Amino acid sequence: MKNIRYIMFVLMLSSLWIGAQNGEPVEWEFSTKAVDKDTYEVIMTASMEHPWHIYSQYMEDGGPVPTTITFTENPAIQLVGETKEDCIPIEKYEDVFMLDTRYYEGVVHFVQTVKLRTGTKAPVTVEGTVLFMACSDEQCLTPQERHFKVTLDQNHKQG
Template identity: 30%
Template sequence: MRKLLLFYLGTLLSSAAIAQYIEQPASWTYSVSVVEENTYEICFQATLREPWHMYDLGPYQGGPQPTRFTFDLPESALLEDAIRMESPPAKAYDPMFGMEIGSFGGKGVFIQKIRLEVPTALIRATVEWQVCDGSSCLPPEVEEFEIRLGDGPVVASETTADKAGDPSPSLWGIILQA
């Protein structure tokens, strides 16, 4: 019984270690540009490895998971218009979903304009997306950004979440609890 337990434990740990080395097919970066005084554009860029593609902003009723952005703004910041795509996605009929769907291959660029009522602010943005290749899709992924807009110090009334103080459970903690 002990040998069997050790075998299963070793297999579980090996699988977890190998899974950590699987490279994600999409990576995200962002840049900020000043449009005019106290107005900024945040440009989010997804770079995708071949043959993967990512869906556009949708929405798709009964279809795939579209790319979705959410912004956590301080009271002193306002979204100007909706997020937009830099270039139009490739549109194609998808027989699996029975509808025309837009997607990006190689890269997708999304731009959001934000206006500040103070010189500096900390913006939190979250993007949720899904990638597919010709035969399968990966589960939706989430990427979080903390973006500082402006030149001066961040307004004192804003707080930053302490990620270091939020321990995530490790595999060892789960195994030892069992």
């Protein structure tokens, strides 16, 4: 059953991608915020044009591509906990995936707390990628990846 859903999903993506050449419906901004002298928040903000949405990081297998945030290994920092989503996702059954999905419309912030390792002084550069898939009620775009690079620095807020 999962194979059939996967094949249907791939066919839907490939057929709809051709008609989805209307620009970038999702814009990303990356910023940092100092929490204390050794702790920062890396904030990844997705702004979606109506009627587009992106999916939560927490999706069942066999469904749409979840948003996946990956940080490039950096010996100067330690990730604290998991990346948080600052909004409550919309939960909806989607026939094409034959399961309940969780997604965001409008604006959503993904926030990862990072801590400088002992003996490390700011500024420190943090890099990574965000993999996401934008869909509307009529079509889905091919999953896309955005690279980000931010600086952890007590003296200024990035945005």
